[in-house]
Amino acid sequence: MDISSLFFLLCLLQTLSSSASSKAFDTLIGTSLSVEKPSDKLVSANGEFSVGFYPVGDNAFCFAIWMTKPSVPTVVWIANRDDPVDGKGSKLSVSKDGKLHLTDSAGSVVWKTKTEALTISEASNLQLRLMNTGNLVLYNFSSVAIWQSFDSSTDILLPQQLLTFGTSVISNRGQGLYSSGYYKFFFDEDNALHLLFQSPKLSSLYWPDPSLKNISDAGICIYNTSRAALLDDTGYFWSSDHFKFYATDFGTVTQRRLTLDADGNLRLYSLQEMNGSWDWVVTWQAISDPCRIHGICGPNGVCTYDHVSGRRCFCLQGFKMKDHSDWSSGCEPEFNISCDHRDESTFIQLAHVDYYGSDIDFLQNLTFQDCQEECLNWCNCKGFQYRFSVEDGGYNCYPKSRLLNGRRSPNFDGDLYLRVPKAGISNHKMPDEEFRLQCSSIVSKQERSTYENKTVKLLLWFATAVGGVEFSCIVLIWFFLLKTSKRPASTAQGYLGLTAKFKRFTFNELRKATRGFKEVIGQGAGGIVYKGVLPDQRSPNAMHTSDNGEIREHKRLVMLVRENVNIGTTEKSWIEEIIDPMLTDNYDKAKMELLVKVALQCVAKDKDERPTMTQVIEMLMSHED
Template identity: 50%
Template structure:
């Protein structure tokens, strides 16, 4: 055979083997590495790939995406809220048949809930990406499915993938932010498929229209029990509540996806040829008027739309944006209205502006004056909606205690009357107000010109004097800054704030310690945490706070207080950095990570959990009652309880949301906005009640229940009164289980068996676990006065 032909054949064989290696399944005992971009599973038809997808700077999520579109479109993520770093992380199919995702330090970030398999069954397992986009862990002959991604969708439903009573679609936060967002598509407990806005402060349903008493008008029905829906390959969707729709290109066989977008709209997309290549085209959407979507513009703001500029948000008169980068936080008032002086406020009419919900009451057939008086009776009344109902021939008055879901539409037959202080009625700072231009009369213009001419000569004389003075001032300023720079150049003077252990670092030092901020070990609302090594070889955790407008003096004052806290159950801060907009803190490194990471593993037996409960209580008690300043943590949750040593001792961390107050302060309600994490927040936050240390007690109680039951307060749980998969708070769930168990079992059996974490079944001290639950239920009392202090919690736990 000719040598050239032989070489050609060898090349073809090699190319064939390489291309097939991309579609190889993941077999038992093997893994995919984040450091190898080629480590990806590809469906046989080439439409889908599964591998590590970059979601940020040195942050990756294991994902499935479309490979045929001009830009990779993610349709599923395993760890969307907990990305792994880009070195050492891997997805592994263990020999026992479990699929796990670990980060660079070996901590399990995500794992499949699969049954324990025999060695014979596990030996036949493989992970395969099917042509449908479904990632399936099954036997080699495909007869037995152990786990599949279709059962746990993120924000997208693919053709042939069913949406069921136990699954939901949750939007991502933004176009480039893949973490869980504020919008959810799910089957509600009335068997109807709905869109829900899960806001920062409140939640509300908005599709189908919540004001519809008769769902039949929206083509829906409550009378079903199956709760399922499916999209087929032709572009037709049908669900058990009688919802049905089809794509504009129905019948054409093209790739499709049904997605809850970050703006809260549910859209059906088709992959079509465009001028820029193959791209997604919207072929159906749930809401054509996007301002009907709740939470788009946040509280105290109005959503408006026109075909030229599209949708936009604007603050109400007298309000300003709370976060200039995020409209979901809405607007905050620039005024105060006294409750004791009703005559100090009045109302401004905003035509065609509607705010849905949050009514104090809805009295009928009231005059406009009577409606004003009704609103003035309530201190928390922010304004009222007033409209004439033509069908009923009556006026409707809707006083509002919150201004949410606002929109301006010309066809709205009513107005909003906004409550403002009388002293501020002459000022209008609404961003899109067309009447905010200044106008002067001709007589006033003449007076201004005359005054200007009389002062011109004087101004010229003063200008000459000012120029000379400015030159002298500049010279003095230069000398001052040179002196100041030299004075602070001595590292022995500028390095330390309080003690020799609490040092001020430069940003360059932190960049070097973290190798360019390359190894992420944690993320939160306050910032990102990186692993680093200080010049003295101490391993540390460096938290880079999100950029804020906080001044240097304010930051240093807060750090100064936190630096003085010293307790074995509080994380130790070693130093800080403040340069320009950079704000960083350096902590001791905790090798076992957070309580949240360990609750999903088998590392924590009942003894460790009890000691973690005691240690955490001691740390919080010190914050509340023993330290130099009275400190509220405001975000107690498993993610902020870090563990160290072989005994998994706890340390409370992350005081980024703390409110620092003097012991002598009587008013502890001076918080500018809600703080904390959904599921762990006390009722005081939701009802605008005074904030005290009891908010931390409540959060601590939720953490105790999560430690005992293994159930997250924000998860989907089955209750005795509801169906499987319905949302029930962990507090309600525990109380129901206890009451039902006490009523139905003998005195020899403990109710703790009904609620204990399955990981601890048969391996726990019943008395200790019952004590944790009893203490927890006291901590989560609705009335803050019924909750114990953290010192009392410590005493209760140590007394037994």
Template identity: 45%
Template sequence: MALPSLFCLLHLLIILSNSPCSYSSSPSNSLPKGSSISIDHQNDHLVSPNQVFTAGFYKVGVNAYCFSIWFSEFDLQHDKNPTVVWMANRDVPVNGKHSKLSLYKDGNLVLKDADNSIVWSTETKATNGSLSLQLEDTGNLVLYQVNGHPYVLWQSFDHPTDTLLPNQPFTRNSQLVSSRSTMNFSSGFFKLYFENNNVLSLLYNGPEITSVYWPEPYLKIWEAGRSTYNNSRIAKLDSNGAFNSSDKFGFFVSDFGTRRRRIMKVDYDGNIRVYGLVDQNKGKKWVVQWQAFSTPCKIHGVCGPNSLCSYDQESGRRCTCVHGYKMKNSNDWSQGCEPIFKPCQQEVEEDYVVVPYIEYYGYDIDYIQNITLEACKQVCLSNCNCKGFQYKFDNSHYNCFLKNLLYNGYQSGFENTMYFKLPKRLLPSFRQPFGNGSGYHCPGHLIMPVSRSYDVKHGKGSFVVLLSVGCVIGVLEIILIIFFFVTTRKDLTSTAQSYFPVAPGFKRFAYAELKKATNNFRKEIGRGGAGVVYIGELSDDRTAAIKVLKEASDAQGESEFQAEISTIGRLNHMNLIETWGYCVEGKHRLVVYEYMANGSLAKSLESNKLDWEKKVEIAIGTAKGLAYLHEECLEWVLHCDVKPHNILLDSDYNPKVADFGLSKLFDRSSGENSSFSRIRGTRGYMAPEWVFNHPITSKVDVYSYGVVVLEMITGKGPLQMQPISVEGSARDQTLVEWVRETIRACNESNNRVWIQEIVDSTTCGEYDTHVLTNLVKIALQCAEEDRDARPSMSQVVIMLLHTEKED
């Protein structure tokens, strides 16, 4: 009996020597060789030395757990939704019993499920020396081999999930993949990575299609401000909030320089956002400090095929099926919609429903130039694979874009019209979309919750309880949001002075700080009707333009400040001035902008610094900025004072539209027409609508833009012409009238080179006659007295770019 007992004892010792022991002591930042973190022990986790990060098992569903790293500020015992920054096994969760993470003596870090199967491992090997798994202060989980000096065998920073931490390198081998939803942490459809052309890109990798949607696919790489000429493929977000990539892409977060916790994340909706952890009265909250998309419907795949995406600030992003289609899966919009009719039935008569202001990007089965609408309809009707077409105006004629797939549909400010082909029997029931579409963010209804294959002994009871708890939490959240909104409104209305809510992300400066930055407002660099602009040096060494608004104590000064702040807080475009912050202190109202080295366009025109090439580029860039204001913002924005003084030039003479103190916002649902309490703008650049009290639309900015372009070409001011007599009274001839009269006179005298008569002879460099001739024609079209005869700014951009291509 003694021999068998001794044999069993030896066998047990051998098993114990090869199996990692449980690591259930008090939390530390390291896991030694041969130890385990068990899911069965609640306090089995690692904590970084600075107490900021925790690593352990995180619950992702019913009896489903992932080994994760999260911010310790949100303790699992007190907050059921901590901020997770990394997951080892996001797509294969482990059981809530008997699962463990083990560091084997051979150097392999292994995650095993309850049945002892390997779910995840680092697949590392250690040759000699000691081993240690450590959670660093940076949030990096590092496996060290120590043999004289530490050597990194593996680190979580090399394998990010959906989040990038400050100073975490993002390389050619890295990728951020979104989660499936807020409730489902498994891999979603959106990925940030370095493309083969060395450009940092966002990819939609859906169930049926794959497409890159950032940078904007319709732009050339250099038009998007990127460069393919690099081989390092590396990007990083530093602790101050500056992001830089080897493809020349970079940005500063809105609170740049403020020391706080930050994360950069590819959210489940496909947008990249940088969050900052901000102290608030009721605790800490993650606040968006930067985002890649201000128009979320432009993200590919957000609503699936055969659907339309719309957005407004109150209800957020919304998805709606195209008329004649129904939702494929009521729990998941990514699957889109399917037809309620049988396609390609020869005996069924078909026709079209027409929806304006709709864009469907890509999937053109054919592209026909200079075609009539009726001809385009017939081509689509005769093609079984054609699901509809877009009919667009481009370069003085209409083009037909036939669609074989309806992907990436969204409500657009551009004047695009979509024709959907349907059986005639479905046409009478058509109603305009976006009226009652389903909200994308409805909890538990439109986004598939996490679903795992772990069986629970008590049947569906736990699931029912969890669902009930989820519903209760959802109701409580809605009640709290309503309560917060009501109390906030009460606080605002009870204050002596009320302000428009400033978009999250602005830094609020103290008046003393800006006074010091400008050396007591010593150096003035600009002056206008709304205020004086000074140059200043901020505490983070950035050079800024600091605008001190006039009349801040009266109603007009206050309203101008509120209009400017609420407008610029929503804008993000390379041809619009970037705003870094503001100051509201007593009677002081200041706005802090990026400093533009070459000042205003007016200053450059006066000093004759611009050659013809720069002038053409400025005309194109300004048009792009205004087109964004009018048609791509979350709200329609009118500038109302477009003139050379409000177009600023950076060190490379790239134009940026500035000064939105006279702007007017329009809610998309209310249309463009609006009334104004007073005339806005500058004499000479103002459209006739202001004088004749006609409805004010975005076409007033188009008129002003036309005058600015003519001023650049001719070198003459908008009203510096000889006086003319009109119906017995004399007045100054406008620049627009002078150009038209000069062209008419040249044409009557058979002089076909009228461009030579109007161009500014003092401008340096040779000009392209074809380019300038077209530019003048476009400017005159913009400056038509009849607003309906003027193109939209998006059409102007298309015409300008087409002129460049022809050249």
């Protein structure tokens, strides 16, 4: 073999090796990816996308696809955005039935692909591959795609990712948060694309402009039932409802993403190089005035916007911010209006303030006085919108049951009249600056996800519940003793003192509680110290120290009480040997003896000899009977 042939062979082997390594790079080799191995990820052949476990909080991970070229990696798809897993033992696996399974450390399935189950032979040659488009595809043995991430988008549409009637784009909860938010981009039943605000309690469409009488006025066609939309690589977006747009850098070859942001606006981003790093630039957005986005400042909130200070949220006069970490919770009133006393209400005029929706009624060509009376006639009327209509040639009245989607704009020619109590709130038109200064502008704080093992959480809840039951039993016994005690206040104090003496072994208390222990001189660890006992008289179990020539003997209080109970005396009751002498005869000996015996059983060394809480109650109740 000559040198040229050898050189050709080496080049061929190198090419084949590179091809094999590239295939292994973007295709899953084996059956699973582990969260504990950062190297367990797939990278597209062009190096622009990665898929694996992405950190989303404290010990919280999601199985995600992200772009690697931007200065800050950009997550474009997440499997388990609302149910993150922990950083130990979690993994993504290709199961025997041909599905992808994401499991947490406890082995619980938190996400899986919604595909038909395959036979063992059909699932034997499955391949999971990350494409150059950012699409994660699961192929069967015939190289047919049986699942792809493009069919289940999160908050982003990538070029070549088709949006259909069966798919939707849902915003994140906030900046840096990956859980599902309150905004949705989708095809509605009318075959047109819409933006929807959908909180746990409220929902409303806000794009295209809902104030238009007909959606066709926005250039939308509702007769094409194919319901499909697509963004291409050049920055052109088209939809079957005839909606389309172009990026400001249309035609440029770069990475792009159409994102429904956490503030409810739909924006197209293009990746551009600036100062040596790649960052995102907005090249199109659906809504120029962000205050037209519903739910942005919450109930009873007002949104204002200008190009200098941007968007700001305020509370109405007489209202306060409900949650200082989240403006979507809105504001709550600091006053109450009684339905039975309508004359106690008055109205404050808020110029150029609009609240969209929640109209109790729509009344045409009404005087201001009549509109005000209409609102007063409704118990749930929070105020009314009053504005001139060019089409109707008069003023229209809109009584409001709720104050939602509020915005303040000099371009809005109507006013809101807020219903408030007469006492404490003035009845004049509020100046613009006064309105601005009376409201809070605290910026929402962002939350951070933390993984919680639901099994451990359930066990902790169960343990807490058991502890609560035990505490409740103790409280019941305590009240039982207080209820059955008939003696004077000094006797009640004796009971409390005796209970405390079983818990605290201080020298002074023991001296008061034991009349026969005259030689107590101090306290040692775990017992009582005596004076004047010779070494040969000490119990074999006694401990002793000799600090100043005096011999000390220690016995635990429980042992001493138990000895008095067992030995007893003929001259006096054993209870008199241990009771506080200051009580004299102001106590019931039988009750006190019963109480001590029950206490001794409860501190028995053998747990099987200790009574249950039910038995304790029965023993105490037996004396009352």
